[in-house]
Amino acid sequence: MEQKIVNPESGREDTSRRRFLKWLLGIIAAVNALVAGVPFLRSLISPSSAARQNPWLKVASINSLPEGKPVDIRFMAEPDDAYIHTTVLRSVWVIRHSAGDITVFSPVCTHLGCYYQWSQQSNRFECPCHASLFSLDGKVLGGPAPRSLDVLPSKIENGNVYVKWERFKVGTPERIPVA
Template structure:
């Protein structure tokens, strides 16, 4: 019987043989883990590359002064922070721009502060309404009703000469302490 042979072989091993076996198992496991660790590196780096690649927020023109009426809210669209050279429409993002008066502008993220759905501006009632869970915001972006824990997020916005520019920003994420 094979197993009998094995049994004898095991019984006959000297202490030296046993040490040798221990050493060989260690080598096998060690070499194996090393290769596995090295192979894991490319998976991890490529998984992280899109997240970690350098992204510089940019000021992007969203219109000229005369495009915005005082006390009115308007949706504008612009390229997000760092699209690849080959990115098409999907890198286009949007914001609501409100001209308070003269050169004073406010820019709101279109993402609801609750769970990120796109809010709609309803001109007649001067409210932002969210289709997902019924969040509502006033024209100044503050929370009016529904589940959002805070008001709408804002983008930095400035007027340069005759141009209105928005500074790109990440999709806003509401944290625990909103």
């Protein structure tokens, strides 16, 4: 049932105030519909969420990498979802075996997620947190790490190295991707 708004001074129905309230409610409903519809429209015109969040990222020129020596490469990535757009600094370990053959490791230690380093002296990766050790090919040499280093998808195209950033659960013997 429609409720009448009565002007207390004149005792008559206040139609101008009623019109204004209707107009205001209409504007609020339109704004709500617009806000709710943006993610849907964006999903129609832009690449899928998975492709947006996990694109191929150019991280280096293949000629800039020495052969057989791990290089810590840092780059900016832009993970985003339907609402938030951010830029984050990421890093990967890239090993060039030849002009057409590379291995890319996630920088995250598979034990509890610290960032490990390459030791030129001992020729192995060493984690400063709990002393896990990994060989050049990522195998566990010692310490509590439950699995080898995580290899990330990579490719070489037009002389450039591309990587797909992925995260995996730490502390497990199996490689379990984390969304």
